[in-house]
Amino acid sequence: xxxxxxxxxxxxxxxxxxxxxxxxxxxxxxxxxxxxxxxxxxxxxxxxxxxxxxxxxxxxxxxxxxxxxxxxxxxxxxxxxxxxxxxxxxxxxxxxxxxxxxxxxxxxxxxxxxxxxxxxxxxxxxxxxxxxxxxxxxxxxxxxxxxxxxxxxxxxxxxxxxxxxxxxxxxxxxxxxxxx
Amino acid sequence: xxxxxxxxxxxxxxxxxxxxxxxxxxxxxxxxxxxxxxxxxxxxxxxxxxxxxxxxxxxxxxxxxxxxxxxxxxxxxxxxxxxxxxxxxxxxxxxxxxxxxxxxxxxxxxxxxxxxxxxxxxxxxxxxxxxxxxxxxxxxxxxxxxxxxxxxxxxxxxxxxxxxxxxxxxxxxxxxxxxxxxxxxxxxxxxxxxxxxxxxxxxxxxxxxxxxxxxxxxxxxxxxxxxxxxxxxxxxxxxxxxxxxxxxxxxxxxxxxxxxxxxxxxxxxxxxxxxxxxxxxxxxxxxxxxxxxxxxxxxxxxxxxxxxxxxxxxxxxxxxxxxxxxxxxxxxxxxxxxxxxxxxxxxxxxxxxxxxxxxxxxxxxxxxxxxxxxxxxxxxxxxxxxxxxxxxxxxxxxxxxxxxxxxxxxxxxxxxxxxxxxxxxxxxxxxxxxxxxxxxxxxxxxxxxxxxxxxxxxxxxxxxxxxxxxxxxxxxxxxxxxxxxxxxxxxxxxxxxxxxxxxxxxxxxxxxxxxxxxxxxxxxxxxxxxxxxxxxxxxxxxxxxxxxxxxxxxxxxxxxxxxxxxxxxxxxxxxxxxxxxxxxxxxxxxxxxxxxxxxxxxxxxxxxxxxxxxxxxxxxxxxxxxxxxxxxxxxxxxxxxxxxxxxx
Numbered sequence: 001x002x003x004x005x006x007x008x009x010x011x012x013x014x015x016x017x018x019x020x021x022x023x024x025x026x027x028x029x030x031x032x033x034x035x036x037x038x039x040x041x042x043x044x045x046x047x048x049x050x051x052x053x054x055x056x057x058x059x060x061x062x063x064x065x066x067x068x069x070x071x072x073x074x075x076x077x078x079x080x081x082x083x084x085x086x087x088x089x090x091x092x093x094x095x096x097x098x099x100x101x102x103x104x105x106x107x108x109x110x111x112x113x114x115x116x117x118x119x120x121x122x123x124x125x126x127x128x129x130x131x132x133x134x135x136x137x138x139x140x141x142x143x144x145x146x147x148x149x150x151x152x153x154x155x156x157x158x159x160x161x162x163x164x165x166x167x168x169x170x171x172x173x174x175x176x177x178x179x180x
Numbered sequence: 181x182x183x184x185x186x187x188x189x190x191x192x193x194x195x196x197x198x199x200x201x202x203x204x205x206x207x208x209x210x211x212x213x214x215x216x217x218x219x220x221x222x223x224x225x226x227x228x229x230x231x232x233x234x235x236x237x238x239x240x241x242x243x244x245x246x247x248x249x250x251x252x253x254x255x256x257x258x259x260x261x262x263x264x265x266x267x268x269x270x271x272x273x274x275x276x277x278x279x280x281x282x283x284x285x286x287x288x289x290x291x292x293x294x295x296x297x298x299x300x301x302x303x304x305x306x307x308x309x310x311x312x313x314x315x316x317x318x319x320x321x322x323x324x325x326x327x328x329x330x331x332x333x334x335x336x337x338x339x340x341x342x343x344x345x346x347x348x349x350x351x352x353x354x355x356x357x358x359x360x361x362x363x364x365x366x367x368x369x370x371x372x373x374x375x376x377x378x379x380x381x382x383x384x385x386x387x388x389x390x391x392x393x394x395x396x397x398x399x400x401x402x403x404x405x406x407x408x409x410x411x412x413x414x415x416x417x418x419x420x421x422x423x424x425x426x427x428x429x430x431x432x433x434x435x436x437x438x439x440x441x442x443x444x445x446x447x448x449x450x451x452x453x454x455x456x457x458x459x460x461x462x463x464x465x466x467x468x469x470x471x472x473x474x475x476x477x478x479x480x481x482x483x484x485x486x487x488x489x490x491x492x493x494x495x496x497x498x499x500x501x502x503x504x505x506x507x508x509x510x511x512x513x514x515x516x517x518x519x520x521x522x523x524x525x526x527x528x529x530x531x532x533x534x535x536x537x538x539x540x541x542x543x544x545x546x547x548x549x550x551x552x553x554x555x556x557x558x559x560x561x562x563x564x565x566x567x568x569x570x571x572x573x574x575x576x577x578x579x580x581x582x583x584x585x586x587x588x589x590x591x592x593x594x595x596x597x598x599x600x601x602x603x604x605x606x607x608x609x610x611x612x613x614x615x616x617x618x619x620x621x622x623x624x625x626x627x628x629x630x631x632x633x634x635x636x637x638x639x640x641x642x643x644x645x646x647x648x649x650x651x652x653x654x655x656x657x658x659x660x661x662x663x664x665x666x667x668x669x670x671x672x673x674x675x676x677x678x679x680x681x682x683x684x685x686x687x688x689x690x691x692x693x694x695x696x697x698x699x700x701x702x703x704x705x706x707x708x709x710x711x712x713x714x715x716x717x718x719x720x721x722x723x724x725x726x727x728x729x730x731x732x733x734x735x736x737x738x739x740x741x742x743x744x745x746x747x748x749x750x751x752x753x754x755x756x757x758x759x760x761x762x763x764x765x766x767x768x769x770x771x772x773x774x775x776x777x778x779x780x781x782x783x784x785x786x787x788x789x790x791x792x793x794x795x796x797x798x799x800x801x802x803x804x805x806x807x808x809x810x811x812x813x814x815x816x817x818x819x820x821x822x823x824x825x826x827x828x
Contacts (some may be wrong), residue, residue, distance in 0.1 A: 007512040011505035018498050020550060021471070023557045025490060072256075072338035075249075104759055109336060116332055 034136060034155040041066070041146045042134040046066060046101065046124035049111055054124045056146075062095045063172045064146040068132055069100055071109040073140040080141055080159035081117040087165040088121040095148075096169055100124070102138065105134045138149070145169070149178040181250055186236045186327035190320050193229035196222040196399060197314035201307045204634060208303025208376075214605060216303045219293055223306060230269040234281050237274065237326065241267055244362035246337050249330040250274060256339040258731025262350065266341050269353045270490070272474060278353070280316035282361040283309065293330055298386055304372030305365075312364050315496050323489040334638035339731060340763045341649050342758045356401025360466040362394025367463035368439075370456050374507040377516055384442050386413030389820050391442070395435045396816040402428055403688075403809040414766035414781040416701060417798045418805065421570040426549045430542050434462040440531050440588070447593065448528060453508065453515040454535070460504035465542075467497045472549070499644060525593035530588040533633070537584070544573045575628070579678030582689060585682050586639035589675070592647060606643055612638030629697040636686040643679050669818065677819025684815055688808035694801025701797040703783065709788055711742060716799035717778055718742045719751070724789035733757040734767070737782045737792050745772050746778060753782040753794070772786060777802050 005129040043063070045055045056064065067084055088098040100123035102110040107125055114123055126132055135144060138157070145154040145168045154168050200222030231596060237250070241264040246252040253373070254267045263270075269278045275491035287309040295302055320326055366387040373383040405425065406418035438458040444544040445451050508515070521528055590604040616634035622631050622684030647665070650672075653663035669676045706721035713719075722738040735756040741747055754767040768816050770779040776798050782794030 004512060007509040010509040010512075011502050014501045014505055016500075017550075018494070018501065020553060021494055021497075022555060024553050025494075071334065072253075072336075104761065106336070106759060109334070112335060 034151050034152075035138060036144075037155055039152055040150050041144065042150045044131045044134065046126060046131065048122045048124040049075075049102075049107070049114060050122075052122065054122050056099075056150075059097050060150050061147055061148050061177065062097050063091075063169055064144075065096065065098045065110055065165070065169065066135075066144040067098065067100050068103055068104055068135070068137045068140050068142045069113075070105045070140045071113040072105065075160040077113075077141050078117075079111070080143075081119060083120065083160050083165060085117060085119055086162065087160075087169065091169055092121075094148075095132055095171060096173070097121075101126050103129065104135065107155060145172060147172045147175065182236055182240045182245055183327045183329040185242075186248075187321065187325070188232050189236070190231045190317055190327070191231045193226045193233070193333075194314060194317040194321060196225045196229070196315055197310045200226065201310040201314060204303040204306035208307070209626060216306070217261075219306050219310070220295065221301070223284075223287050223291060223310055226310070227288050229335075230277075230284045230313075233275075234268070235256065237268055237277065241265065244337070244658065247330055247333045248337075249328045250326050250336040252330050252334055254337070254340050256337040256731060259337075259340055260730060260766060263340055263345050266350050266693075268342070268750065269357075270340050270344050270349070273320070273324045275320050275353065275357075276324055277326050278317055279357055279361060280313055282357050283313050283364055283545055284315065285693045286361060286365055287313065295387065297370075298382075300376055300378055301369060301372035301383060301386075303374050305368040306367035308371045309364060309606075312368075315492075315720070316804055317670055319489060319492050320447055323492050330483070332662065339758065342732065342756060342761060344413060346408060346412050348404055348412065351403060352404040352408050355397050355404055357403050359396075359398025359433070360393050360428075362390065362397055363435065363459075363463050363466050365394070366392040366459050369509065370459040371504070374456065374511050377511065378475045378516065379456070379511055381445060381449070384445055384455060388442055390822050391435065391438055392816060395432070395439060396812070398428065398435060399812055400809060401532075402432060403805065403812075407806060410802065411768055411770060414768045414795070414796075416699070416779055416781075416799055421548070421567045423549045424469070424473050426545045426570075427465075427472045430545055430549075431465040431469065433538050434458055434465060434543040437535045437542075438462060441535050444531050445529055450520070450528070455510060456537075458506070459499070460714075462499060463540075464501050464504070466515045467500060468471070471497055485504075497792050501657070521779070525591070525596045525601075527591045527593045527596075530584055530591055534581060534584045534588060537581050541574055541577045541581075541776065544577075545570065548573075559627065567577070578689075579632060581640060582632070582635045582686070585685065586642040589679065590642055604642065608638050608691050610642040611641040614632075624697070628695045629693050632689060632693040636689055639682065639686055643683065646679070647676075670821075673818050673821045677815050677817070677821070680818055682814030684811035686808075691801045691804030691808060694804065695799055698800040699797065699802075703793065703795045705784075705793040707792055712796065714796050717776070717798055719744070719778075719780070719794075719796065720796070721792055722750075724785055724792060729756075731758065735782070735785065737780075737794065739769075739780055739784065739794065741771070741778060746773070749778075751778065751780045754778040755782050755785075772803050774803055776800055783802070 014169065020164055041056060043055070044056045048054045055130075056066075063089065065082070065084070069081070084098055084100070088096075092098075098121040100121060102123060102125045103112075104162070105125065110123070113119075125148065135142075141157075141159060143156040143160050144152050144158070147153045153172060156164060156168075184200050198577060200219040203222065204219035205220060207213065207217075239245075240248045240251045241255055242261075244255065244257060246250070250271070250273050251267075254270045259267065266803070267274070269275045271376050287306070290305060290309065297303070348708070354594075369383040369387045369390075370724045373379050379527070402425075405428070407419070408419040410416070438455065440456060441451050441455055445455050455753065458724050471490065474489050474493060489699045520533075523529070551565045586608060587605070592600045611636050615637035616630055619633050621631050624633070650668050651661060651664045655661060655669060659667065700715045702712070702714050706712060708721055708723050711718050719739045720742050722740055724735055727734050727736065734754050734756050736752050739751045739753070741749045749771050751769040751771065753769040755764040756767055757764050767779050768779065768781050770777055777800075779799050780798040781795040781797075785792035
């Protein structure tokens with residue numbers, strides 16, 4: 001019988017294809033940088049669940065963490081709700097404001113979510129969806145970090161972690177305050 | 181309760197599947213039937229447990245058990261009854277459950293049919309099938325835990341993706357998965373043949389029917405997917421060369437190649453290595469398709485959520501491909517052909533060419549699908565490959581395939597004589613050329629359309645010539661015409677089933693050609709009472725109305741066709757507003773016809789109902805594609821019926 005040692009090269013032919021597919025894990029096809037980063041944050045005026053006005057314009061000079069969420073967004077929104085609450089409590093005295101915008105949700109479910117996580121920072125429903133459209137929200141959760149001059153500096157997609165919150169907010173606080 | 185019971189069932193099933201896979205292999209290797217029998221029991225247990233898991237999940241859906249995260253994510257209190265059942269496969273985790281369950285059903289059938297008839301191969305077939313099930317069970321318990329618990333239990337669920345609330349979603353995934361998983365059986369037999377060294381023709385004849393069945397379901401899945409896309413997505417098309425469509429199309433192409441090349445092995449003892457490779461390729465492509473949809477590696481409308489699941493799929497794909505190719509390499513020396521090609525003008529070479537074209541088409545589709553990835557890896561540039569690439573490359577290939585469809589079944593084996601060619605092809609060629617001239621005279625402008633239609637006429641007439649001749653032969657024996665035809669179809673059901681399937685493909689080809697060449701569309705804003713005309717149809721806008729459905733709000737536009745055959749027909753396209761969705765979902769309305777479909781999509785509208793924008797399409801011959809699906813079903817049934825020739 002003829003020996004054909006090269007036949008063992010056959011399985012090797014699949015390796016480049018498999019390697020290419022493995023490379024695919026390192027890239028995200030949807031990873032397109034938000035054009036809003038670096039631009040002034042769009043102003044909005046919402047009414048919070050408690051009935052208080054929630055306006056971005058009134059917060060110039062503060063670092064704003066604007067979070068879009070929904071009660072049906074499990075698990076990411078459930079993971080980050082305590083993180084945001086902790087961040088708000090730790091930084092509220094240092095001119096940092098956390099705002100929550102509840103999108104595409106039922107008010108009742110939204111209120112239950114706030115109760116379940118004992119959230120104390122202002123949260124408002126976005127009934128018309130206008131705010132989420134202005135910010136180009138693709139899915140929840142998405143969080144925008146707005147600097148003291150009112151410009152969007154960081155857009156974070158998926159749940160915010162303690163470290164992301166702390167690092168981003170500290171970096172924005174370290175910048176000199178803009179002239180009033 | 182349900183989360184724990186479900187997870188428990190899956191874990192026990194996993195243990196059983198792993199045990200069965202190993203026991204069957206050891207039993208096969210050492211020749212110990214008791215072990216194989218024990219593996220068989222394990223397989224039955226896996227089937228029972230998976231069935232229980234499916235039932236538990238359905239029960240959780242029906243009772244709105246939102247403590248199951250998967251249920252909370254994919255239904256809410258407003259989800260209608262049927263869609264609560266189909267929500268089972270509405271997202272990633274459940275689709276994996278369905279997949280595994282179908283493989284376990286196939287395993288059951290294999291046990292029932294082949295445990296005595298395929299003694300030597302059987303243990304290894306069991307090993308492979310159980311390994312595949314075990315893999316899916318691993319996925320179900322680790323990266324995509326379907327029974328994970330939701331804490332805290334929400335008052336209401338998120339709701340099913342509204343696009344999936346459609347009858348097509350009841351059948352499309354099931355048909356597609358029956359196709360995908362069906363190829364596991366030929367794959368298992370191929371591996372068993374290689375492992376045992378019994379690489380003769382037995383495994384091929386045993387799995388022929390399996391291949392046809394899997395191929396049929398895959399075809400059906402693709403067609404229903406097209407139907408869903410056509411009447412739900414509201415862009416008036418049925419195929420977009422989306423990566424995931426491609427992922428389902430590639431195993432269809434290689435499966436088609438396999439159905440044909442198998443015949444050469446049966447008749448001429450050729451292509452053993454090729455057939456084994458095709459089976460491996462087809463099965464790997466089904467896994468690749470799953471990988472593609474679930475890994476998030478390539479952007480697609482079908483993409484499920486991302487996560488670590490991609491790594492699991494790629495690892496398993498790598499295992500399958502490397503083991504498969506390794507086995508081929510190991511048995512290389514025994515896989516040589518016994519027959520050889522006598523002449524270029526023969527049925528063998530027609531079939532070979534058919535295989536080359538199908539594999540070439542597979543390669544181009546594969547290349548186009550992964551090209552964005554390749555480009556990013558090599559040049560760090562994001563690109564996307566669109567329909568123009570796929571169309572340009574594949575249209576010539578498909579036209580050649582249609583031509584071969586006419587030649588292959590009639591040309592002689594081994595070496596075709598001039599007499600054979602004249603006898604079989606003179607009339608079809610004359611008819612085909614005449615048809616081309618006729619279409620041209622009738623005003624068909626597109627050359628591509630003329631060529632395609634003429635080719636379909638040519639192929640149809642080869643089938644006609646064959647039928648007429650065979651019927652005449654039987655009538656010469658004294659039978660009457662209709663019984664003669666019927667007897668022919670039943671006696672030679674495999675051959676004529678194949679012909680009917682070919683006819684189905686022709687019908688689909690006519691539908692695709694017609695819809696591409698002659699469909700027209702417009703988009704216009706109408707005031708109430710105003711009319712617009714397109715392609716000979718005039719429609720009038722009669723107003724809007726609002727309504728509240730169980731799980732969404734809806735704005736419906738009323739349009740009346742005012743002239744022609746469909747005069748008086750009222751179409752009511754709508755926009756549906758789901759609380760959990762960012763943007764409204766279009767609800768298309770249409771009147772299907774043999775030639776013309778009237779197809780309306782509601783665009784923007786004035787809130788007071790005084791005006792609305794409407795996308796108005798007259799789509800031509802699209803129905804032929806769906807009719808093709810029915811013909812395909814008939815042909816497949818005919819082809820898989822037990823052959824009666826020998827009994828007669």
